Amino acid sequence: MSNYSAPIRDMQFVMQELAGLAEVAALPGNEEVSPDLVDAILEEAGKFAGGVLAPLNRIGDQEGAKWDHGTVTTASGWREAYRQFSEAGWTAVAGDPEYGGQGLPKLVSTAVMEMWKSANMAFSLCPMLTTGAIEALMLRGSDEQKTMYLPKMVSGQWTGTMNLTEPQAGSDLAAVRTRAEPQGDGTYRIFGQKIFITYGEHDLTDNIIHLVLARLPDAPEGVKGISLFVVPKFMVNADGSLGARNDVHCVSIEHKLGIHASPTCVLAFGDKGGAIGTLVGEANRGLEYMFIMMNEARFAVGMEGLALSERAYQHALAYAKDRVQGTEAGVRGGPKVSIIHHADVRRMLMSMKSQTEAMRALAYVVGAATDLAHHHPDEAVRVTNQAFVDLMIPVVKGWCTENSIEIASTGVQVHGGMGFIEEAGAAQHLRDARITAIYEGTTAIQANDLIGRKIARENGATIGGVIAEMRKVEGQLADSQGENLVAIRRSLANGIDALEQAVAYILATYNQDIKAASVGSVPFLKLLGVVAGGWQMARAALIAQRKLQAGEEEGGFFQAKLVTVRFYADHVLAQAPGLAYSVVNGAAGALDLPEELF
Known part of the structure; x- marks a missing residue:
């Protein structure tokens, strides 16, 4: 069984520096959302996730749920954990205060949600679906339905x-x-x-x-x-x-x-x-009403991808630091070392770490945009942020979940042969992750929604605005010094160019040849995820560099962030031109083979 420790420092960094916690806290109704309150919530949620839910993850995997003549019994410890979960008020974090909820911002509940899903994804699915049902009833239920059901659903009693x-x-x-x-x-x-x-x-x-x-x-x-x-x-x-x-x-x-x-x-x-x-x-x-639940669930499933990636990374990192095997390359006659000293293991760990941090950054930014879309006093700001959220939900869902499968698989690889053995625990993360790219609409469903409703239908207006924001960050990098920032800017610029090329193809092709455009929909979703993640990571690098130059405390955290962004730029963002090529040129190879020749 692996331990789970909530990555609170990175969560705080993303919330404060990238997602704009201060701006969210200034929205009407959030007057009590102070940094100290948020930090306390994260600390307590982290304790519950690591101390109560994570130890049950392996037990639940081994025992499973049991059916007997219509009755379903959950695994050992589940009922007591759920009782503690609801009594501690965790079901009510984002609920409307009118029905007993705490009314905390989406940004805060997003971070808390990540912890539940990392600690014990199977457990987290129950409150996730309840949250979606609450949202649908809040927006479309009758007063009688709300009074009858919402207080006990918000409290976790139902x-x-x-x-x-x-x-x-x-x-x-x-x-x-x-x-x-x-x-x-x-x-x-x-x-x-x-x-x-x-x-x-x-x-x-x-x-x-x-x-x-x-x-x-x-x-x-x-x-x-x-x-x-x-x-x-x-x-x-x-x-x-x-x-x-x-x-x-x-x-x-x-x-x-x-x-x-x-x-x-x-x-x-x-x-x-x-x-x-x-x-x-x-x-x-x-169906219109159900999509209220569906959008909530799609974002939450994207968070599952992020959360399982974090859990798989922590598991692999602990093993790599502990497992001693071989000598370090270039050190003749040296001692046996832990495998984290081996170059390819470091590459795998950095791949897991950098993509997880990029997903967290993008998902939290989308969470904050949801708060602005719902509560900002300026209608124009609400509309702009809602359009951004609508554009990015299929990306958060599709990109994060597809990544989690690859990242969890990499975690198995870090373990070597032991990763293929169930007792090591790495395989569970991969098995659990595999459903996430199917849940609440497969990746292709997300991708078709992205290129059709979110890009072609509005002639690229929202994504054009997002690309303009990306270019601003590229410009800030151009004005900065240092080898790392130069390399990051180069990859970001190439990534944005690739994204623009792919968007132009979709806009030119979708209404004339929807099949050709659809062949490239999933590669396009990945492309947008990779570049949007790179955009947020580039912002993080600029902030980290500024903090380091100012001599701030926690220099190690900011140095790690800068190096992690550099890895992302060199190894992940560098994939963008190839993905754009597939979007623009991939239709013939997929569509030209007659069915009888398959």
Whole structure:
């Protein structure tokens, strides 16, 4: 079992220096969000993550969740950990104070979320889905629904789920067949089956609030005919107490590659007369409402990619410092050394470290932009930040999760043969990471959304503004001295050039040949992630250089940051021109081979 120590210093640096914590704290409603409060939250969250959740990570992987005639039992220690988690107020960090939440900014909850996911991803999935359900009910639920469900969901007494996928539908939600029959009293009876429902059944709380997509009898075909319903596991009486068991049951849980402790359920609605639900918002607008949950979940899954990368890096680093093997290259007759002294191990560790820090920087900046989009008093600022968030959510989701698979695999490689042995623990991070690029829409779904809705539809307006901001940082690097900053500027400039070339191709091609543009969508998403991460890392390098020149304390931290950015520039950002080439020139090789020749 590996230990987990929250990277609080880097979190503080990113929040304060890159994401603009001071600006977020100045927003209306954030008057009490002082640096001292944020530091205290991070410290306490780090203690809980490392002391309570991380030790259960391996136990959960080995034991998994258990299904028995519709009942799901979580792994040893899970119920007690969840009780401590909710009683300590961690479920309420970002919740609306009107319903018992703490109302902390997205930027702060993002950092806390990273800790839960690094410490124990399988555990973190339960509060993650609840947060998305809360958000959907906050924005589209009736007053009665909010009063009935939100206080206990915010407090963690009840959890929430999102029910989209069906056996025949997969990601094609137009094929949803679950039906809702009106009863004439404001309720509906729901009939159908949903699959891949995370924490759809468990023993952590005494009620589960399902948000379910279903069709009304007179609904139009396709996605325009889907409505959203609240379907509780137990009915709720007028006084808030639990009533009869609703007609929703878990008929099985999946046997998965990873996240064994998270029950992935098949739920049957209506096998005994119909599950009772109430309509959320207006009829036939369910998919629109569900995307409120989906965007929240997509950002959170991107954070899983970041978090698992951090955990895999810490695991690999500890092993590399401890494992003694071979002599150091160039030291004839020298002593045996720990493998961190070997050049390629250092390269692998720096690859893991630099990409993880780049992902953290970009994700936290997007989190802060969410705060500005929701709460800034200037409408123009809100609109600009919302456009940036919309552009970047598919990148945070797709780029971070794809990276996590590669980074966790590199962690196995650092361990050598021991990494392939389950007892070493490195393999779990890789197995757990593999789902993240599939969850809440595959990487291709994110990438198609990125090039279609976020770039082609608005003719590149938002990404053009982002590129302009990148150029400003390039200009600041040009005015700076030092070998590291010169090298960083060179890679950043080449990366921005590559990004501009790829954007121009998408804008010129998408409406004329959508297939050709779509072949390059995933490489483009990676390109944007790599360059956007490089943009934030370049900002970090400028700040680190300034701090070092000022002789600030923590010189070691800033020196490490500068060297880490240099590695990112030389080894990761340097990939950008090749990715742009694939975006612009890759269609023929993918599309020209006839199906019968595959």
